[in-house]
Amino acid sequence: MNDRYPHLAHSSPPGIAASLEARLAHMREAFLTAQPVSLEVRRDRLRRAIAMTLAHAERIVAASQLDFPNRAPELARLNEVFMPLDALRRAERSVARWMKPERRRAPAPFSLFGARAAIEYQPLGVVGVISPWNGAITLLLLPLATILAAGNRAFLRPSDQTPHCAAAIDAAVREYFDPDEVTVALGGADVSAEFSKLPFDHLLFTGSTPVGRVVAEAAGRNLTPVTLELGGKCPVYIMPDADTGEAGKRLAFGKLINAGQGCLCPDTVYAAPAVAEKVLTAMDAEVRRQSPGGIGSPEVCGVFGARQYERLKAIVADARAQGAQIRTLGVDMGAHATLDEQHKMAPVVIIDPPETARASREELFGPVMVLHTRDDLDTVLARQRLRDKPLGLYVFSRSGADVRHVLERSFSGGVTINDTIMHLSVPDLPFGGVGHSGTGAYGFGIEGFRRFSHARAVYRRAGPYSLVRAMHPPFGRLYDFAVLRALRRLSRQYAKVAPRHPA
Template sequence: MLDAQQAAFRAEGPVSAETRRDRLQRVIDLLVKHNDALCEAMGADFGGRPALFSMMNDVLGSLGSLKHARDKFAEWLPDQPRPSVAPFDNFGATAWVRYQPKGVVGIIGTWNAPLFTLLSPLASVFAAGNRAVLKPSEVAPRTADVLARAVAEFFAPEELTVVTGGPEVAAEFTRQPWNHLVFTGSTAVGRQVMQAAAANLVPVTLELGGKSPVLIGESADIANAAERIAVGKALNSGQLCVAPDTVWVPAAKLEALVQGLQASYARQYPQIAGNADLTPVVNERHFARVESYVADAGARGSRVVMAGDWPSADGASERRMPLRLVIDPPADAEIAVHEIFGPALVLRGYASLADAVAQVNAGERPLALYYFGEDAEEQRWVLDHTLSGGVSINDVTMHPALHDAPFGGVGASGMGHYHGHEGFLEFSHARSVYRHGSHDPRLEWGMLPPYGEHFVQMIRGAVTP
């Protein structure tokens, strides 16, 4: 597939604006036609994921990226004039930067957002004029199959195609000589992907994750912060790469936050078992993983508070969990070390915000950081003294919805980005072009061998501070 796409890319030559717009529109049309089947498949893969959430997160999220790229990419295409080389610019020499597609891009998606992590980066890939091969997660096989059939209906395989299969296929996928490779997933697997890509010097975009912190300032409205955090953490039952993971709150306000989170979560989900609005944990392995994190913290003496009722044995078999609040676990507890990626949340009281920021900065740089507060100076201080992929202020999980701003990580949470103009640039080669002017003065100015003293002095005179 890669060979066929690369051959077709070379044969095509320049990729016109009309072709790029048509490809973007066909992905849009694909989603519009098959959205119900795709949402049904996502629901089946999760064992009961709400169709409404799949529609909001994966279908509408992808459509937003695709439509923005379709409507804006023409503004990003023109060559950019740049200053030329002195003194040749005085004789008509010019320069510019030309943005050209790289070729064929491989995109590896995730199970937690099985459409968005494929089609949102694809919007930037197509806007830049590339072709693509998609590799959906094997943890969401029904969604992968529906998507593969839908793509085959709208695209020739030389333009866009889907490869399905398990970890062995994914590993082989990463070893191919792509012109660019996109991977969304865990930091640990991201390292493996980057290592495999390095064998062919393939540039990578890695959208990973991390323990996205929430910093609650003294000026924050605790009730509002609890509401927004509970709403954001409940999305996909915390199975989002930007889900809040650890909340830092003034110690004196920790109990108020606990009560606020419990009340807000209970309003959203008055019961857990059989609640069609609550996304199950995706499979037994991940259910057991989240349970083990909470149990480990409890065994180490941490206080664990329930937000929402614990379902009966029959309810637990649905893999629907209440939100557990784990308060001040030891630094070496499993839940304090690993990204939770499920319906549990760490709460930590702090004596000073500076101490909380210092502890956040002592860890890996996260994909998202959240700040709650009305103190403009404190807000500015937090932004100046932290680094994360993106930030939401007085809310959580919202900045990835910015279609005209880059989405991506930094350090252990990833590299590169997609969305908007920055996504177009990510998948384009910025090619510098110099065009000589009508006259070359070097011979008459003594700038060619044999060099004279006049030219020596000219060069020495150019060495200035």
């Protein structure tokens, strides 16, 4: 527990709410007092965040291993340390460029006399960040990079399912930041419930769609702007001309990383029968290459917790009971396909489950994937357009025309072509969902800076005042010249455009 706020340790829920509100008020007062936030201050905070992450790297990895013991420490170090450091370093190098006003064209004829227009990016204030268990620290530190670069303060809320990670990031933050700059809310589910009710200047939540609805409703009571990064059943379309060997490798990559427990992991594959078996063969070979010792090898990531593990096994059992074919990858007949004590399971492909199966309706979020063998791509795309829009979408094809065909007839937060997940690796692309997969987008480069800033319009007048008199009463000859003359010209220009439904 944070010893700067010892009263949180034994508070009732009302006490927790009051304490969180007091901490937020203290941060907002400090933010308002310290305006403007200079480049030097922003760089100093980013450098401290970098130094903090480096100094506490091994403690962060150790904490991750305690909360997620069946995940390799190499993967924990990559996710929770290396990736945030890359974003923080990029922000430190780029913040001066990001802060520069962006010129916009002033309207004629005022621009001829020197009128100027620009966007100036202002900090929002105090930004709340709620992370999920599958990215307990990385999904706090990745957005922290652009939150600090934008000149904000950050109030961090780690998942209550990862208490060791929460304690580790709290200790790190207390060592490198004043509590009015960056602070961490510790505690159980009652703290999580109160956190999203706080009147932040912006709230970023990463997690499931059902919890996202609750967070959005709570934030809406304060009109708090929210960015919700949720999930969905990310589809994969494999065209008949695709490189099936490469498609199988890239699908295995997307499904094995973090044991498929990521919002962008491929969920449901649509492939013609002629290529489906080749893709499965290539996936099986890649699974064996990555885990030569079988599912008991330390490289194989397990499922987080017994509840998630039992949920996935129940989804597979439900599909089997409803007649779907089940293919287990990377293990030979008679070999162990599950290790219950480690919550590990070999990757499973559910082939052609019916629409009533749980696998067809629920986000899988684990080493389980659905494969539909279909030739009628346009029918599939038409049905998908009626469903919830996914966070990610993947297309495998050698044909640019086929790729364009899919992109123009589908919706998703982002797309990777001939690979999976990799659009997330481009710092200056926006990362976010659409509809049920999320609201708003940020990113780990300029898009994140813009998300956590207010784009303030600034106009500098120039030229004779008489130019604007056409808009002021009493209206006369100048109005006729500037407005009526323009309307008559437009009427002649568009006179041949026929109405769809004539009166």
